Amino acid sequence: MKAENMGTIKIVDTTLRDGSHAMSHQFNEEMISKIVKGLDEANVYAIEVSHGDGMGGSSLQYGFSLLSDSEMLEVAKPNIEQSRLAILLLPGIGTRDDLKIAAEHGVRMARIATHCTEADISEQHIGLAKNLGMEVACFLMMAHMVSPEKLLEQALLMQSYGADVVYIVDSAGALLPSGVKERVKKLCEGLKIQVGFHGHNNLGLAIANSLVAVDSGASYIDGTLRGLGAGSGNAQIEVLVAVFEKSGYSSGVNFYSIMDTAEKVLEPFMKRPQVIKNDSLMLGYAGVYSSFLLHTLRAAQKYQLDPRDIIVEIGKQKIVGGQEDIIINVAYDLYKKMNKK
Amino acid sequence: MKAENMGTIKIVDTTLRDGSHAMSHQFNEEMISKIVKGLDEANVYAIEVSHGDGMGGSSLQYGFSLLSDSEMLEVAKPNIEQSRLAILLLPGIGTRDDLKIAAEHGVRMARIATHCTEADISEQHIGLAKNLGMEVACFLMMAHMVSPEKLLEQALLMQSYGADVVYIVDSAGALLPSGVKERVKKLCEGLKIQVGFHGHNNLGLAIANSLVAVDSGASYIDGTLRGLGAGSGNAQIEVLVAVFEKSGYSSGVNFYSIMDTAEKVLEPFMKRPQVIKNDSLMLGYAGVYSSFLLHTLRAAQKYQLDPRDIIVEIGKQKIVGGQEDIIINVAYDLYKKMNKK
Numbered sequence: 001m002k003a004e005n006m007g008t009i010k011i012v013d014t015t016l017r018d019g020s021h022a023m024s025h026q027f028n029e030e031m032i033s034k035i036v037k038g039l040d041e042a043n044v045y046a047i048e049v050s051h052g053d054g055m056g057g058s059s060l061q062y063g064f065s066l067l068s069d070s071e072m073l074e075v076a077k078p079n080i081e082q083s084r085l086a087i088l089l090l091p092g093i094g095t096r097d098d099l100k101i102a103a104e105h106g107v108r109m110a111r112i113a114t115h116c117t118e119a120d121i122s123e124q125h126i127g128l129a130k131n132l133g134m135e136v137a138c139f140l141m142m143a144h145m146v147s148p149e150k151l152l153e154q155a156l157l158m159q160s161y162g163a164d165v166v167y168i169v170d171s172a173g174a175l176l177p178s179g180v181k182e183r184v185k186k187l188c189e190g191l192k193i194q195v196g197f198h199g200h201n202n203l204g205l206a207i208a209n210s211l212v213a214v215d216s217g218a219s220y221i222d223g224t225l226r227g228l229g230a231g232s233g234n235a236q237i238e239v240l241v242a243v244f245e246k247s248g249y250s251s252g253v254n255f256y257s258i259m260d261t262a263e264k265v266l267e268p269f270m271k272r273p274q275v276i277k278n279d280s281l282m283l284g285y286a287g288v289y290s291s292f293l294l295h296t297l298r299a300a301q302k303y304q305l306d307p308r309d310i311i312v313e314i315g316k317q318k319i320v321g322g323q324e325d326i327i328i329n330v331a332y333d334l335y336k337k338m339n340k341k
Numbered sequence: 342m343k344a345e346n347m348g349t350i351k352i353v354d355t356t357l358r359d360g361s362h363a364m365s366h367q368f369n370e371e372m373i374s375k376i377v378k379g380l381d382e383a384n385v386y387a388i389e390v391s392h393g394d395g396m397g398g399s400s401l402q403y404g405f406s407l408l409s410d411s412e413m414l415e416v417a418k419p420n421i422e423q424s425r426l427a428i429l430l431l432p433g434i435g436t437r438d439d440l441k442i443a444a445e446h447g448v449r450m451a452r453i454a455t456h457c458t459e460a461d462i463s464e465q466h467i468g469l470a471k472n473l474g475m476e477v478a479c480f481l482m483m484a485h486m487v488s489p490e491k492l493l494e495q496a497l498l499m500q501s502y503g504a505d506v507v508y509i510v511d512s513a514g515a516l517l518p519s520g521v522k523e524r525v526k527k528l529c530e531g532l533k534i535q536v537g538f539h540g541h542n543n544l545g546l547a548i549a550n551s552l553v554a555v556d557s558g559a560s561y562i563d564g565t566l567r568g569l570g571a572g573s574g575n576a577q578i579e580v581l582v583a584v585f586e587k588s589g590y591s592s593g594v595n596f597y598s599i600m601d602t603a604e605k606v607l608e609p610f611m612k613r614p615q616v617i618k619n620d621s622l623m624l625g626y627a628g629v630y631s632s633f634l635l636h637t638l639r640a641a642q643k644y645q646l647d648p649r650d651i652i653v654e655i656g657k658q659k660i661v662g663g664q665e666d667i668i669i670n671v672a673y674d675l676y677k678k679m680n681k682k
Contacts (some may be wrong), residue, residue, distance in 0.1 A: 177549060205586050242625070259623075285596075
């Protein structure tokens with residue numbers, strides 16, 4: 001059992017899904033059609049189009065998108081000639097019906113994402129996506145929080161459910177290159193299926209981590225045009241293409257064409273430049289998911305603390321999404337500890 | 342003979358020197374005093390203050406700076422309590438008199454820079470700086486252009502002239518982590534003095550390359566607040582501090598304090614965000630120095646070529662600074678070749 005990348009990389013663009021966070025989920029028809037057309041011409045392997053939190057994410061909790069998932073896919077489809085259309089689905093946010101809708105819209109790749117310790121909730125969705133004839137890539141999110149061994153255990157579950165690829169997803173941009181290397185190697189050694197990597201740039205390491213992932217055996221790599229994404233953003237896809245080409249890996253993506261799409265198509269639509277500010281840097285440093293930021297700022301104000309101290313503490317306690325209520329307790333404990341000194 | 346980093350890194354800030362390119366060399370007194378104060382409080386090892394092209398750079402050719410080197414150093418000095426004040430000097434642009442001026446202004450570290458094959462022009466400057474009691478760090482610029490062996494040969498010259506440190510300077514942001522590793526290892530094995538690394542972010546690798554450099558034995562690392570610098574900029578210093586701390590290296594720099602200096606002091610002065618655009622990406626991809634860009638655009642227009650093809654060709658032919666006139670010939674040859682097909 002050994003997964004290998006064969007020297008060829010499948011580059012997946014997620015500008016119109018993960019990048020959506022940086023656009024407050026307000027991609028319109030013009031943006032979607034132009035971006036998809038540019039990406040398809042550049043010949044990326046797959047183009048992911050969904051609400052930032054996956055199909056079904058448009059809601060009060062995650063933010064309403066301008067267009068529904070169906071509408072976005074409908075706009076995207078006719079602009080594709082060679083790439084495959086992909087969607088993201090988080091079981092619990094999206095449903096099996098969403099997968100059927102995706103299939104009806106010509107989606108050929110389903111990406112099913114769970115927290116890195118909860119692969120077991122993806123079984124039915126993986127099965128259905130396979131039955132619908134789609135390639136299935138599975139995400140183990142916040143992958144820095146668990147050991148390579150635990151990650152492999154979870155990836156093996158996804159493999160047993162029928163996944164074609166398992167991604168190590170560095171949701172908080174918290175992995176160092178050494179951490180990426182050991183995780184990718186572990187999965188490549190233990191799986192029969194392919195391994196992918198999805199990086200974020202909180203520590204300025206998204207490109208290097210993607211390169212380390214490929215050097216270690218990964219074959220699916222995610223990026224976004226200009227690095228568009230929440231906080232400090234994703235791996236900048238045109239930079240990925242340059243670095244892979246310079247490193248001797250072939251991806252089939254046209255370098256000039258993806259650069260043009262980034263600069264001439266995406267950039268004019270951007271609301272703000274994709275840089276590393278202190279908030280994102282702290283999240284990467286502490287290994288904390290971005291949805292905790294607002295709660296942290298509130299708790300810091302209440303107890304007159306430096307929000308950075310709270311973020312470090314949340315990271316240490318390995319608090320996960322859904323446990324946002326605990327933040328106020330963390331802040332209170334920190335406040336007591338500091339006033340004791 | 343073996344240089345080692347002992348696990349402690351000396352972080353040198355060059356916001357007020359290399360960052361000056363991104364400010365068209367227009368740093369004023371308020372900016373200099375506030376930035377120096379913030380960097381000193383954060384306890385960086387050294388603070389470099391000079392024209393972007395080093396002392397004596399203020400000219401029609403390199404761009405006039407708002408304040409002279411003397412004036413900048415005079416403003417900087419009283420704001421320093423713990424860091425050491427540094428200057429950059431390129432023999433040929435700066436003179437030995439500039440070194441004396443620097444010493445008079447309390448500069449404790451001279452950084453003497455040459456092209457990676459021209460170490461021999463630095464002998465007198467290194468000698469004088471040592472005689473003036475300064476720590477001397479030497480730069481081998483455009484270090485991607487030569488082999489590790491050639492680089493060591495040049496570094497040995499600088500060591501023999503009295504240098505305390507030799508830096509591998511990735512001026513074009515063209516080195517991959519593997520290229521940094523082999524160069525740093527070679528120098529660490531062959532030198533008795535310390536090794537440094539100065540990265541640029543054209544390929545999104547400035548942070549990772551700095552980490553690889555330290556992992557390979559380098560002990561002096563350069564960065565700038567928010568990555569301020571020409572094109573895609575330098576290694577972002579507050580991100581460097583985070584990554585080194587997370588990797589278990591100590592630098593003595595206060596993480597919160599350097600973050601605050603980046604966001605509250607430097608950022609409001611910035612003219613544009615520090616991102617990777619296509620021009621800079623191409624320069625890093627091809628390994629070409631940024632001063633060639635304007636000439637390339639002109640030549641491309643003249644012969645109706647894609648400037649990217651010219652940049653790739655300049656990189657292949659290893660044309661160096663001072664040979665800008667050759668660009669028009671490169672373009673003409675490319676034009677002939679393309680119209681033959």
